[in-house]
Amino acid sequence: MNLKDKVVVVTGASAGLGRAFARTLVTRGCHVVGLARNVSRLLEIHKELGDRLITRSCDVTCEEQVRAAFEDLTADPGRVDVLINNAGLGRFGPLSTLSSSDWSLQLDTNLTGVFYCTRAVIPLMQAQNRRHGFGGHIINIASIAGIIGNANIGAYNATKFGLRGLGEALMKELRDDGIKVTTICPGSVRTRFASEAGSRGAPNPMEPSSIAETVAHVLEGPDNYLISEVVMRPLRPRLRQG
Numbered sequence: 001m002n003l004k005d006k007v008v009v010v011t012g013a014s015a016g017l018g019r020a021f022a023r024t025l026v027t028r029g030c031h032v033v034g035l036a037r038n039v040s041r042l043l044e045i046h047k048e049l050g051d052r053l054i055t056r057s058c059d060v061t062c063e064e065q066v067r068a069a070f071e072d073l074t075a076d077p078g079r080v081d082v083l084i085n086n087a088g089l090g091r092f093g094p095l096s097t098l099s100s101s102d103w104s105l106q107l108d109t110n111l112t113g114v115f116y117c118t119r120a121v122i123p124l125m126q127a128q129n130r131r132h133g134f135g136g137h138i139i140n141i142a143s144i145a146g147i148i149g150n151a152n153i154g155a156y157n158a159t160k161f162g163l164r165g166l167g168e169a170l171m172k173e174l175r176d177d178g179i180k181v182t183t184i185c186p187g188s189v190r191t192r193f194a195s196e197a198g199s200r201g202a203p204n205p206m207e208p209s210s211i212a213e214t215v216a217h218v219l220e221g222p223d224n225y226l227i228s229e230v231v232m233r234p235l236r237p238r239l240r241q242g
């Protein structure tokens, strides 16, 4: 896809990876619609990126807010070329002491939020495919925690394993409609994610801009070329020299 003037929706655009996706894709000439709950952080990034970024307050766990956001997008600008399901969080700790609210928060944000946003965009992309012969591209930000389970992150593992399953099913469901689905599985990235999740984080995380460059590369591939999954890791996760 040639990214110039394409409309890209990024969930969780107010921080971390989402912010890096917005920055990289605006630089590539996209119009980015950034969704998140924290309006003041969204305004800050709008100041940085200018009018190619439209911001909108939207909690992806709220079915009604997601429906309203995508209805507005269907009216104006009338198309969505790319959806990046990025909004997500972790709440780490032993399962035996994990609260029901932290369990639900992770499932609601990392899985149900993806369901609401994806379901809202599919009819629009299918219509785009009927009109132009190409529907669009859905990128799901899973994690290496969707491939490898680990102690104390069981609920988060469950959401990201689930998201990879959803992504693979959707990839097969939508490819004949000209809609690509790609699952991105990063290892540790330098964002506030780890501290919010209640962990110390990795000693040598990747930079958000590196993940964003890879996502841009995946989006820029030829139409009949589908990268369905990408795994990325820091080269020296423990900062150890050979």
Ligand SMILES: NC(=O)c1ccc[n+]([C@@H]2O[C@H](COP(=O)([O-])OP(=O)(O)OC[C@H]3O[C@@H](n4cnc5c(N)ncnc54)[C@H](OP(=O)(O)O)[C@@H]3O)[C@@H](O)[C@H]2O)c1
Pocket: 011, 012, 013, 014, 015, 016, 017, 018, 035, 036, 037, 038, 039, 041, 058, 059, 060, 061, 086, 087, 088, 089, 090, 109, 113, 141, 142, 143, 144, 185, 186, 187, 188, 189, 190, 191, 192, 193, 194, 196
């Ligand atoms: N950092 C890592 O090491 C790492 C590794 C692999 C995968 N990931 C995944 O990458 C994604 C982004 O994480 P990050 O590292 O960038 O974390 P982050 O810096 O904490 O950013 C998370 C973003 O998600 C948004 N968000 C959270 N709940 C939301 C909700 N209910 N509705 C809308 N937006 C919501 C936050 O915005 P508001 O608070 O303003 O709503 C924020 O913009 C997540 O899916 C995470 O699981 C992260």
